[in-house]
Amino acid sequence: MPARGFAALALLACTSAGAAPGNALERRASVDDLLPAAQAFDLMPIERRGAQLHLSWNIAPGYYLYRQRIRVELLGPTAAGLRPIRLPQGIDHVDEHFGAVQIYRGLLEAEVPLNLPAAAAQQPLRLRVSFQGCADAGVCYPPQTLTQTLNP
Amino acid sequence: MRKPAVFIALALLGAAAGALSYRHFAQPKVERATTIAPALSFSTLDGKTLALSSLRGRWVLINFWASWCAPCMDELPHLVAAQSNYGSLGLQIIGPALDEPAAVQPLLRRFQINYPVAANFSAGDAAMREFGNDRGALPFSVLIDPDGFVAERVLGGMSAEQLEQLLRRHLGRS
Numbered sequence: 198m199p200a201r202g203f204a205a206l207a208l209l210a211c212t213s214a215g216a217a218p219g220n221a222l223e224r225r226a227s228v229d230d231l232l233p234a235a236q237a238f239d240l241m242p243i244e245r246r247g248a249q250l251h252l253s254w255n256i257a258p259g260y261y262l263y264r265q266r267i268r269v270e271l272l273g274p275t276a277a278g279l280r281p282i283r284l285p286q287g288i289d290h291v292d293e294h295f296g297a298v299q300i301y302r303g304l305l306e307a308e309v310p311l312n313l314p315a316a317a318a319q320q321p322l323r324l325r326v327s328f329q330g331c332a333d334a335g336v337c338y339p340p341q342t343l344t345q346t347l348n349p
Numbered sequence: 350m351r352k353p354a355v356f357i358a359l360a361l362l363g364a365a366a367g368a369l370s371y372r373h374f375a376q377p378k379v380e381r382a383t384t385i386a387p388a389l390s391f392s393t394l395d396g397k398t399l400a401l402s403s404l405r406g407r408w409v410l411i412n413f414w415a416s417w418c419a420p421c422m423d424e425l426p427h428l429v430a431a432q433s434n435y436g437s438l439g440l441q442i443i444g445p446a447l448d449e450p451a452a453v454q455p456l457l458r459r460f461q462i463n464y465p466v467a468a469n470f471s472a473g474d475a476a477m478r479e480f481g482n483d484r485g486a487l488p489f490s491v492l493i494d495p496d497g498f499v500a501e502r503v504l505g506g507m508s509a510e511q512l513e514q515l516l517r518r519h520l521g522r523s
Contacts, residue, residue, distance in 0.1 A: 227504060228481060228482050228483065228484050228486070228504055231484045231486055231504075232484075233484060234484070234485065266417070292419050293419070293422075293423070294419050294422045294423075295419060329417060331418075331419070331420075332486070334505060335420050335505040335506055336418075336420065336486035336487060336488070336489075336504060336505050337415075337417065337418040337419065337420060337421070337486065337487055338484070338485060338486055338487075339415070339417075339447055339470070339474070339485050339487070340417065
């Protein structure tokens with residue numbers, strides 16, 4: 198796909214007679230300016246620290262994650278075995294559509310206490326992590342879902 | 350005595366340039382399109398299949414969106430107004446959502462969406478990539494001309510004024 202169409206963003210701003218100064222179209226990102234979701238919301242390898250899991254994300258500058266959209270599930274060896282995720286206090290953010298929410302920027306670290314049955318304690322854990330976020334440029338990324346396997 | 354004459358001449362020149370530039374910018378500026386839109390079809394929530402090829406002869410604005418995307422929902426009222434105002438000029442908006450039907454249905458009523466909407470994450474994502482958005486970021490709109498060529502692509506939400514400018518430039522005044 199040639200860049201001609203995206204150049205139209207600038208055209209849209211430049212040819213808009215009477216456009217207000219600081220027109221949002223002039224500030225908006227093109228696809229090429231946006232990071233892929235995996236770089237914008239970089240989930241580090243999950244660590245098992247004693248009786249809990251440690252998760253961390255490096256969130257790129259200009260991007261944020263929604264607290265309410267972070268999930269961690271255990272896929273195996275058993276579906277039960279995780280307590281609720283412990284997330285730090287986020288940044289308050291009021292959204293017209295979603296109400297009062299919290300978001301995270303920068304480094305996000307979270308813990309998930311384990312509650313594994315004895316038979317599963319020494320087995321690899323298969324985890325599914327999902328999260329969703331947006332860019333300050335005014336676009337949002339689809340929910341991201343990743344699976345990781347942790348050896349005991 | 351010569352200075353006033355020079356000023357008057359410069360003022361007349363400036364006025365002429367301004368008038369010419371006004372004529373240039375005030376007219377709808379239609380890009381010469383070179384990229385033909387992919388042959389896509391959408392399964393809409395009313396159970397129909399809507400092929401882009403069936404809309405030749407009309408301007409088509411495809412707006413990719415989702416219920417989890419706040420800037421997408423900010424844009425919905427403007428799209429509803431645009432469909433009302435520009436439908437008679439040949440505009441047909443289509444709203445493929447990267448979402449579940451159950452999440453989208455309540456929004457159809459809330460925003461009184463007056464154009465066909467599809468709700469299939471993987472199909473919407475694939476269609477968006479066909480138009481060059483390989484980041485999957487929303488909202489994303491593609492304007493297709495009556496000959497089936499991509500006229501413009503817009504990443505991010507448009508205000509009412511920005512959408513009006515886009516449509517007025519291509520379709521004329523509503």
